[in-house]
Amino acid sequence: MTQSAHDETLLSARGLNLRFGNVIALDNxxxxxxxxxxxxxxxESGSGxxxxxxVLSGRMAPQSGVVWYRDAQGHLADVxxxxxxxxxxxxxSDWGFVHQNPRDNLRMGVxxxxxxxxxxxxxxxxxxxxxxxxxxxxxxxxxxDASRVDHLPRTFSGxxxxxxxxxxxxxxxxxxxxxxxxxxxxDVSVQARLLDLIRTLVRRLGxxxxxxxxDLAVARLLAQRVMVMxxxxxxxxxxxxxxxxxxxxxxTQLLVSSVLSA
Amino acid sequence: xxxxxxxxxxxxxxxHLQGGVRIDVLRGxxxxxxxxxxxALxxPSGAGxxxxxxSLYGNYRAGGGAIRVRHEGAMVDIVTVxxxxxxxxxxxxxxxxxxxxxxxxxxxALEIVADAARGMSHDAAxxxxxxxxxxxxxxxxxxxxxPATFSGGEQQRINLARGxxxxxxxxxxxxxxxxxxxxxxxxxxxxxxxxxxxGIAVVGIFHDTHVxxxxxxxxxHVLPLQDAA
Numbered sequence: 280m281t282q283s284a285h286d287e288t289l290l291s292a293r294g295l296n297l298r299f300g301n302v303i304a305l306d307n308x309x310x311x312x313x314x315x316x317x318x319x320x321x322x323e324s325g326s327g328x329x330x331x332x333x334v335l336s337g338r339m340a341p342q343s344g345v346v347w348y349r350d351a352q353g354h355l356a357d358v359x360x361x362x363x364x365x366x367x368x369x370x371x372s373d374w375g376f377v378h379q380n381p382r383d384n385l386r387m388g389v390x391x392x393x394x395x396x397x398x399x400x401x402x403x404x405x406x407x408x409x410x411x412x413x414x415x416x417x418x419x420x421x422x423x424d425a426s427r428v429d430h431l432p433r434t435f436s437g438x439x440x441x442x443x444x445x446x447x448x449x450x451x452x453x454x455x456x457x458x459x460x461x462x463x464x465x466d467v468s469v470q471a472r473l474l475d476l477i478r479t480l481v482r483r484l485g486x487x488x489x490x491x492x493x494d495l496a497v498a499r500l501l502a503q504r505v506m507v508m509x510x511x512x513x514x515x516x517x518x519x520x521x522x523x524x525x526x527x528x529x530x531t532q533l534l535v536s537s538v539l540s541a
Numbered sequence: 542x543x544x545x546x547x548x549x550x551x552x553x554x555x556x557h558l559q560g561g562v563r564i565d566v567l568r569g570x571x572x573x574x575x576x577x578x579x580x581a582l583x584x585p586s587g588a589g590x591x592x593x594x595x596s597l598y599g600n601y602r603a604g605g606g607a608i609r610v611r612h613e614g615a616m617v618d619i620v621t622v623x624x625x626x627x628x629x630x631x632x633x634x635x636x637x638x639x640x641x642x643x644x645x646x647x648x649x650a651l652e653i654v655a656d657a658a659r660g661m662s663h664d665a666a667x668x669x670x671x672x673x674x675x676x677x678x679x680x681x682x683x684x685x686x687x688p689a690t691f692s693g694g695e696q697q698r699i700n701l702a703r704g705x706x707x708x709x710x711x712x713x714x715x716x717x718x719x720x721x722x723x724x725x726x727x728x729x730x731x732x733x734x735x736x737x738x739x740g741i742a743v744v745g746i747f748h749d750t751h752v753x754x755x756x757x758x759x760x761x762h763v764l765p766l767q768d769a770a
Contacts, residue, residue: 313625316625471646471647472646472647474646475645475646475647475648478645500645503624503625503628504624504625504628517602517624518599518624518627518628520600521599521600521601521602521624524595524600524601525554525595525600525601525602527555527602528557529557529558532556532557532558533557533558536558
């Protein structure tokens with residue numbers, strides 16, 4: 280069998296369960312991610328997809344189940360057994376998290392350049408000139424003009440804020456990025472630009488990505504594999520185009536047939 | 542050398558939202574194609590030609606049976622392997638030209654084609670993509686534009702360039718000449734013949750009998766199930 284190169288998972292989760300009172304957010308969920316792969320989690324609001332993202336990234340603890348992360352040296356770590364400082368270090372170095380609302384990640388009182396440079400400084404960079412230059416380079420990559428480097432994020436539009444968040448997240452070259460509805464709340468023309476940017480950067484840098492979206496077109500554009508969630512359970516998973524073009528589960532058939540095609 | 546082979550392949554659609562109606566499309570399909578050979582799928586409209594082609598690509602999930610693809614020297618059954626392996630088989634072995642181009646916002650025609658090239662630098666891929674687009678009579682001034690606003694025939698030619706640039710050992714073609722004029726149709730015929738000469742195995746649906754007669758070595762008949770029974 281030719282499962283070449285990347286035989287080992289980057290992230291794997293087994294038997295995740297989580298209830299909020301009598302609401303089941305995660306019902307015995309398994310998930311796996313391989314290096315360089317984009318996995319989309321789709322489903323309607325309240326299906327548990329953002330909860331799953333939070334549990335996979337260690338931001339929220341499951342009531343049972345385990346999440347393993349394999350670092351660049353090949354060591355396996357149980358994400359929920361790590362110390363808080365170790366998990367924070369992981370989020371600063373190997374991982375990135377792109378929030379639906381960029382204000383949850385950006386520091387609004389710090390300049391655009393500072394927001395990007397801060398992640399580098401957290402990793403140990405100290406040379407001011409280099410940090411500033413790298414920040415400007417990254418602003419260019421996300422199509423923000425270098426003249427805006429010293430401006431505060433509150434002078435930016437929604438689409439620019441989201442692009443700034445992406446620059447801030449990717450500047451440290453993470454191996455794994457979690458994205459929660461990265462195009463949610465943006466108007467359509469801005470979405471297209473952002474999607475193109477994410478697609479290009481993720482592929483060029485070979486970043487693995489877990490992407491939560493309710494937009495099936497976003498999943499089709501960005502992800503090789505997709506998981507469909509309903510009421511905390513994964514009802515269907517597989518190749519993105521197969522799941523969307525030949526859905527098997529009643530809920531997936533409903534989801535696919537409910538989309539208006541423009 | 543057999544490049545792709547199905548055994549007892551079946552496919553049905555279970556429509557949960559339409560009261561659980563089950564539509565049987567394919568049953569007991571045994572089919573193969575060899576290196577350098579072109580097999581045309583033929584049959585009346587609705588018989589399941591496109592369903593078969595999509596199943597071969599893994600775009601539709603087979604209901605039963607096997608679809609074995611020669612991938613890097615070994616036969617891989619894409620019905621049973623993990624989705625990751627199907628992704629790899631599509632990258633390196635199995636190319637597919639759909640009837641319609643799926644447009645990616647903001648991405649130019651040239652990049653859409655260059656993107657699908659394999660085993661060459663980005664610059665080389667762009668040059669090769671430009672050559673292919675020129676050959677298919679897409680004017681240079683359009684290469685840099687996203688094809689969302691292009692005509693149906695132009696989009697189909699971009700789709701063809703994208704499908705052929707990868708030189709995958711197996712190529713699946715769904716109506717590659719449906720909206721082309723005669724001049725472009727003849728170029729596509731030439732491209733298919735060149736692919737065969739390189740040893741590429743081709744499976745296609747060609748409604749145009751001139752195209753079919755020009756490229757196909759064999760015809761595989763797909764019959765509607767009620768007629769076949």
